Amino acid sequence: MNMPTSIGGSVYRRFERFIVPCFIVIGWEWFSRSGVLPAALLPAPSKVMLAWIDWMFSVDGNTQNYSGHWFADVGASAFRVFSGFALAAVLGISIGMAIGWSKVVEKLIEPTLQILRPVPPVSFIPLAIIWFGIADRPAIFLVFLGSFFSVLLSTIHGVKTVDRNLLRAGAMAGGSPGKILRHIVFPAALPSVFSGLRIAIGSAWMLTVTAEMVAVKSGVGYVLWDSYYFMRFDLVIAAMASIGLLGFLSDLVIKAVASRVLRWQQGSTLQATKRRK
Secondary structure, rough: OOHHHHHHHHHHHHHHHHHHHHHHHHHHHHHHHHHHOOOOOOHHHHHHHHHHHHHHOOOOOOOOOOOOOHHHHHHHHHHHHHHHHHHHHHHHHHHHHHHHOHHHHHHHHHHHHHHHHOHHHHHHHHHHHHHOOOOOOHHHHHHHHHHHHHHHHHHHHHHHHHHHHHHHHHOOOOHHHHHHHHHHHHHHHHHHHHHHHHHHHHHHHHHHHHHHOOOOOOOOHHHHHHHHHHOOOOHHHHHHHHHHHHHHHHHHHHHHHHHHHEEEEEEEEHHHHHHHH
């Protein structure tokens, strides 16, 4: 008797994440066609999709010089994002572990980093262009700056909040500080580290677009800015949607890696829940 209801609930749960986006797109299409704003200033989603498809596959050439170049533009942006992100992840985790573990390192390094942290990465654009020229390197540098502090602070937090009983147990078992750091502290800090990485990847996409608008002549951000000059707002919105999609997919990858690496944590949580019940 309850089978139709359970099937309906299952279908709803599968598609519920698409309800709000569908309503937004429908409302946007209606508003764009209502004439409240000129269609050129707010292109309808259908027009944006046509521009996006031609940008991808060169269907009818309506995006002109960018027709069929989407994958090349995405590849250029992705290279800058993941290069800067990888550098930020390696240095952020390494320095964060050192600061969180050692009071001496914390006193030596953290004040300088805390002074630099509030400075917006975009303020480094003039210096980045002077130092690295007009190419990939200034964009990678800005992505690194935008990603580094999220990873750093999350790692420090993860190290400082490790259960002290675990540290005592490791010391009582004869573990050296290096082994305790490697086998106890680092695994225990991983949930915080992955939280920082998820924040950092979003910042990385934002910063690479900003850099491409100013310091680079290729990539999704450059297409967005160049399309604005030619009043091609359908292509501008297609570029914005591309950035959102790429950021979403990047976050999914990090979540998948985190769920695989942190399976031990999920198992521990499940056992604790069963004991409470």
